[in-house]
Amino acid sequence: MTTTVFRNSNGNVTMASDSRVTWVNGDNLPIQWFDSTDFLKTLTIDGVMYGFAGTNFMFKMFLQNYTTAQQSEFVLDTLVSFAKSNRVQFFIIRFDGVSLKLFAYSPPESGNPEILRTSRDPAIEKTIYAIGSGKYAKEFSKNKTAINAQVPIRRIIAANIIGLKKSRVSELDKVAALRPLTLEQSSMAYHACKSKGGDIFTGGEVNMTQHATQQQIQKQIDILDRMDQRAKAVGAVCASPVDATLEVKQLQLMGQYSVSPYKIESSTEREALLEKMKVTFQNSI
Numbered sequence: 364m365t366t367t368v369f370r371n372s373n374g375n376v377t378m379a380s381d382s383r384v385t386w387v388n389g390d391n392l393p394i395q396w397f398d399s400t401d402f403l404k405t406l407t408i409d410g411v412m413y414g415f416a417g418t419n420f421m422f423k424m425f426l427q428n429y430t431t432a433q434q435s436e437f438v439l440d441t442l443v444s445f446a447k448s449n450r451v452q453f454f455i456i457r458f459d460g461v462s463l464k465l466f467a468y469s470p471p472e473s474g475n476p477e478i479l480r481t482s483r484d485p486a487i488e489k490t491i492y493a494i495g496s497g498k499y500a501k502e503f504s505k506n507k508t509a510i511n512a513q514v515p516i517r518r519i520i521a522a523n524i525i526g527l528k529k530s531r532v533s534e535l536d537k538v539a540a541l542r543p544l545t546l547e548q549s550s551m552a553y554h555a556c557k558s559k560g561g562d563i564f565t566g567g568e569v570n571m572t573q574h575a576t577q578q579q580i581q582k583q584i585d586i587l588d589r590m591d592q593r594a595k596a597v598g599a600v601c602a603s604p605v606d607a608t609l610e611v612k613q614l615q616l617m618g619q620y621s622v623s624p625y626k627i628e629s630s631t632e633r634e635a636l637l638e639k640m641k642v643t644f645q646n647s648i
Contacts, residue, residue: 365416365603366497366519366565367404369456369463370512371490376458378414379512380404381497381520382567384590386543386599393553394543394599398567402586405572406579410460411435412572416495417453417467419601420647421446423587424640425455426580432459436482438636439466443481444627445640452605454494462486465494475607476621478614483625489617496603501560513569520569522561530555543597564603591647600648 367380382402386395404422405414409432415422421442428438439455446453446468454467464480465487471477491507493515502522506515527533535544535552544552556563575583587601594601611621627633 365404365495366500366503366516366562367414367416367456367494368507368512368515369412369414369458369489369492370510371463372510376412376460377512378405378412378456378458378572379516379569380414380495381516381565381569383565384419384567384601385564385603386594386597387602387604388546388549388599390546391602391604392546392549393539393563394549395597396539396563396566397590398540399586399590400568401582402567402590403570403573403575403583405570406575406583407572408432408435408575408580412456412458414456414494414572415454416603416605417455418451419587420591420643421451421453422455423584423591423647424643426584426587427643428636428639429580436464437633440481440627441633441636441640442466443468443479444633445637445644447479448637449644452602452607454605456487456492456494463489463492467494469605469607469610476611478607478610478621479623480621481623481625481627484623485619487617487619494605495565496605497562497565499606499609500557500562500565503562505560513571516565516569519561519565520567522559523556523563523566526555526557526559526561527552529559543599588647595648 382399384397450470452469457464467480469478502518503515506518
């Protein structure tokens with residue numbers, strides 16, 4: 364579902380992301396996707412930039428419980444705690460004008476390592492950083508140094524179109540918008556895009572981060588909720604699975620660890636927030 368890119372070019376900081384919404388089955392294969400025009404995976408709220416990748420309802424829970432920039436790290440840490448308890452994968456990057464932080468959880472399952480990052484962990488000291496499945500696409504690697512954060516995402520989307528066409532399965536792009544694909548069709552589409560350096564989970568519009576008012580935040584919550592309810596009706600989840608093994612390798616190359624040594628402290632306030640998140644979770648799956 365996602366390629367979300369952070370770019371700091373001589374102090375000019377931007378984030379960009381695609382707008383594809385993907386439903387995945389229990390094997391994390393895409394069974395249906397929609398290229399939304401109004402879904403934003405990057406937002407600037409109270410002067411702080413946020414970028415998202417992973418399971419949709421995690422971003423919805425962040426936006427629902429956001430109050431202030433000062434409290435946002437508390438909410439994000441609580442989100443990590445919730446994800447660990449419920450074995451949900453998500454990644455959110457936060458840039459406050461000084462440092463880029465990664466908040467993330469990926470459960471240790473199917474041979475994949477665990478990832479757990481919170482506010483107490485070191486900042487990501489990179490001028491180019493991305494989250495989501497598209498960051499491992501060949502076209503991202505070839506174009507990631509472009510000054511414009513949109514460029515690598517656009518190249519991935521172009522590669523998807525070429526890959527589907529070359530593999531003679533272009534019609535699957537239209538079919539997926541109408542009905543769930545069979546496992547065979549899903550696998551064909553996935554490998555067709557990958558063969559040309561693309562990523563089936565990346566598509567639609569390429570949006571730069573936008574300053575969000577309270578009304579715009581509520582609009583995104585409503586959009587995310589509608590997506591979750593549609594997916595729920597067919598037994599799917601809106602998500603973009605990330606290869607945790609590759610993610611851990613990248614963190615290690617940056618000299619960073621993948622599992623935080625710091626404990627997320629419990630409190631009455633955090634427990635109350637976890638209960639609110641639990642209600643959203645139950646209503647979304």
